[in-house]
Amino acid sequence: MVEDVWIRPEQEKRGEEMGLSAWTRILAYAALVVSAQILRWGLFVAHGFDLGYYQQGMAALVHDGLGARSTYTGQAVLAKNHAWLLVVLAYPATWLGTGFLFLVETLALASGYFPLMRIARAWTVPREVAAFVGALYLLSPLVIAGNLYDFHMSVLAVPLVLYAVQALMERHWGQFVAFLVLLTGCGSKAAIAVLMVALIAAVRRQTWWVGLAAIGGVLAWMFWELNIRLDRLSALGWITVPVSHTLTIRAVLYALWVLAPFLVVLGALSVQRKAFPWSFYGVLALLYLGGNMLSALPASTSPFDQKSALIAPFLLLMLLDVAARDRRPWPFQIRAAGIFATMGLLVLMGFDFYHSAWKVRPNNTMAIEQALVAVTKNHPIYAQNNVLPHLGFIINQVPLQRFNLAHVPIGSAVIWDTQFHDDTTPPSVYRTLSALMANKRRARVVFDKGGVVVFDVVASR
Amino acid sequence: MRQREGANMVSHSVRIEDQEARAPRLSPIQSLLSRWKTGWHQLLLGMELTRNLAVRDVETRYKHSILGLYWAIINPLVTAGIFGFVFGVIFHESSKPIPYVVFMLTGITFWNFFANGIMSAVGSVSGNASLLAKIYFPRIVLPTAAVLARFIDFLFSLGVLIVFIILYDTPIHWSTLWIPALLILQVLFTLGIGYLVAALNVLYRDINQLMGLLLLVWMYFSPVMYPVTNLKPSLRSILLMNPIGSILQMERDVIFTGHLQYPQFAYSALAWTAFVFIAGIRVFRHIEPMFSEVM
Structure with missing residues (x-):
């Protein structure tokens, strides 16, 4: 029998629909977050210490090779956080611009949805629950904030953790090792996440030998390459961060904010099933959270700092693990409560953004743009955090923070918005700049409009 | 008769033979290859049908008119003339160093393709109810063909733009060669919106009216008639967040400036285009089974 019509097999069509749905969600996330990132940049809200550091580092890597130095830290670019993937990104980024960095980071994070769904399928998680966990991932304020606040290499570890766990579950050893190696490229801030992935392999009966080998490899990398000593692992490896010996209210509140959506879901589930669900992945997430809580750096105890983003994959794996062992679809009310709590945290993220970034941005943007055109780029250019x-x-x-008249090369330019004070430049620097500008023999003003000044340093004394 | 017409448009048809039960079991690779082969064949068929429908659309549109295809030239000229008078003469809008007429006509030409493409796509499915009832073919071909028909009109308008660029002696740059790449982006964005509105219009006929209104508002929020260069960075950033606004700005930039003035916004336009295109297909496929019931 031959039919002269256009017919597509129903099964194939259904599979295609599922793929399209996933791509729609991922691209919706990418479009919204990339736009928000670019808007932040366009409104002078992006920070030099989050984005400028990487821009300068990548340009230096392309220009000077692996020994390139950072003008932000004074150290070699790769010595600060050992994120060797910077070298890979540096060449296309210096050619394609800042938007490329935003797009790469966002697409990488959005793609974490795929391994999460594959893991859910491998663990035979009910379809509605898998979709719910996927939605929690794309709506997670921990992930979105890490992604939105400019650019950080450590954030790229979030999807890589999920890809590594997927490879482990599907027993694709080559892929598993490849993802572990890629994870090491995200730098020292992802070190504990790499160790935890290796630990996941070690505690599984079928993969313990892979896990032990991975733990050995990761520890060797941490001790020799990252130079992490045992005495500094007292804070569970939060390497560059000093440890706080008192647990502050801020740290406790931070833990509650991070866990809130998950506690809501697990709490409601335990009431219904009359037993509190427990998962090994939850322990890993708590360990990570504990490390951040003990950190003496205030930024580490913010749910919207990039350090918190790496807790998200372990929390989501915990939910999938609980669902896999539960084997029953979760009631709509429980899923809605989880989404509602996550949305609440997103609103909180909005308030945090308003106070920490929006209110402390320069307003003379037109004058700053003109000043940026007036400055020549052959000599060092000192600028404030939001201008960099x-x-x-x-x-x-x-960064203007490093302006020291004794060491400033002759010919250096300074872009200074006199009506704006960023949080990173000490008052002493502003005093020095005022004195310098008043002395016409030491500074030559090339631009002065709307409170924004550009001057060249013509003599240091 | 219609059935024969449809069969003619589908010059090659897929032969689905009742061999599956008799065929030997295929290995996963053979099965994948076979699916790819079928998919590729169907794609070619779809492309041919789309082309035929688009050409038919243009032919029937101008068949019994006196001026015929000249309408594709007259429309943008009249629009540019009116807006040029209002903004250039009355409001003294400046677009230096590009002559305002050329600046304006560039914006109108590229915008018209977008707006006309969408307005054609809106009624493409609901206007072909009798065809849909008689033969089966992928329904998504209809809005695709509608947008491509407007692309043919656009090519004629582009000719007018080139004449004006020469008349006003406006220098253009080698980067103009990037225009095809930017047009691909614009076509995909237009198709995405086209799929969405074509499907929704089957369910709710208000979409046709709504889109006319929405496109009017959208045009004023896009840099069609004014340059964004002199605007405050905050306002400019918000305007360029609009994907079609960003695409129009890039199209003007590559022709007259020689480089992208706001390259970051190209990435947001790229991300939105990808999303709108895939989401458009997704929504269309979701509503497609309801077409026969509603119509």
Whole structure:
């Protein structure tokens, strides 16, 4: 029998629909977050210490090779956080611009949805629950905030953790090792996440030998390459961060904010099933959270700091693990409560953004744009935190924080919005700049409009 | 008769033979290859049908008119003339160093393709109810063909733009060669919106009216008639967040400036285009089974 019609097999069509749905969600996330990132940059809300540092570092890597130095830290670029993937990103980024960095980071994070769904399928998690966990991932304020606040190499570890766990579950050893190696490229801030992935392999009966080998490899990398000593692991490896010996209210509140959506779901589930669900992945998430809580750096105890983003994959794996062992679809009310709690945290993220970034941005943006055109890029350019990302991929950008008249090279330019004070530049620097500008023999003003000044240093004494 | 017409448009048809039960079991690779082969064949068929429908659309549109295809040239000229008078003469809008007429006509030409493409796509499915009832073919071909028909009109308008660029002696850059890449982006964005509105219009006929209104508002929020260069960075950033606004700005930039003035916004336009295109297909496929019931 031959039919002269256009017929598509129903099964194939259904599979295609599922793929399209996933892509729609992922691309919706990418479009919204990339736009928000670019808007932040366009409104001078992006920070030099989050984005400018990477722009300068990548430009320096392309220009000077692996020994390139950062003008932000004074150290070698790769010595600060050992994120060797920077080298891979540096060449296309310096060519394609800042937007490329935003797009790569966002697409990488959005793609974490795929391994999460594959893991859910491998663990035979009910379809509605898998979709719910996927939605929690794409709506997670921990992930979105880490993604939105400019650019960080450590954030790229979030999807890589999920890809590594997926490879482990599907017993694709080559892929598993490849993802572990890629994870090491996200730098020292992802070190504990790499160790935890290796631990996941070690505690599984079928993969303990892979896990032990991975733990050995990861520990060797941490001790020799990252130079992490045992005495500094007292804070569970939060390497560059000093440890706080008192648990503050802020730290406790931080833990509650991070866990809130998950506690709501697990709490409601335990009431219904009359037993509190427990998962090994939850322990890993708590260990990670504990490390951040003990950190003496205030930024580490913010749910919207990039350090918190790496807790998200372990919390989501915990939910999938609980669902896999529960084997029953979760009631709509429980899923709705989880989404509602996550949305609440998103609102909180909005308030945090308003107070920490929006209210402390420069307002003379028109004048700053004109000042950026007036400055020549052959000599070091000193600028405030919010102006630095607009200098782009140049090796000469230096944060104003590091302005020291004794060491400033002759010919250096300074872009200074006199009506704006960023949080990173100490008052002593502003006093020095005022004195310098008043002395015409030491500074030559090339631009002065709307409170924004550009001057060249012509003599240090 | 209609059935024969449809069969003619589908010049090659897929032969689905009742061999599956008799065929030997295929290995996973053979099965994948076979699916790819079928998918590729169907794609070719779809492309041919789309082309035929688009050409038919243009032919029937101008068949019994006196001026015929000249309408594709007259429309943008009249629109540019009116807006040019209002903004250039009355409001003294400046677009230096590009002559305002050329600046304006560039915006109108590219915008018209987008707006006309969407307005054609809106009624493409609901206007072909009798065809849909008689033969089966992928329904998504209809809005695709409608948008491509407007692309043919656009090519004629582009000719007018080139004439004006020469008349006003406006320098253009080698980067103009990037226009095809930007047009692909614009076509995909238009198709995405086209799929969405074509499907929704089957369920709710208000979409046709709504889109006319929405496109009017959308045009004023896009840099069609004014340059964004002199605007405050905050306002400019918000305007360029609009994907079609960003695409129009890029199209003007590659022709007259030689480089992208706001390259970051290209990435947001790219991300939105990808999302709108895939989401458009998703929504269309979701509503497609309801077409026969509603119509």
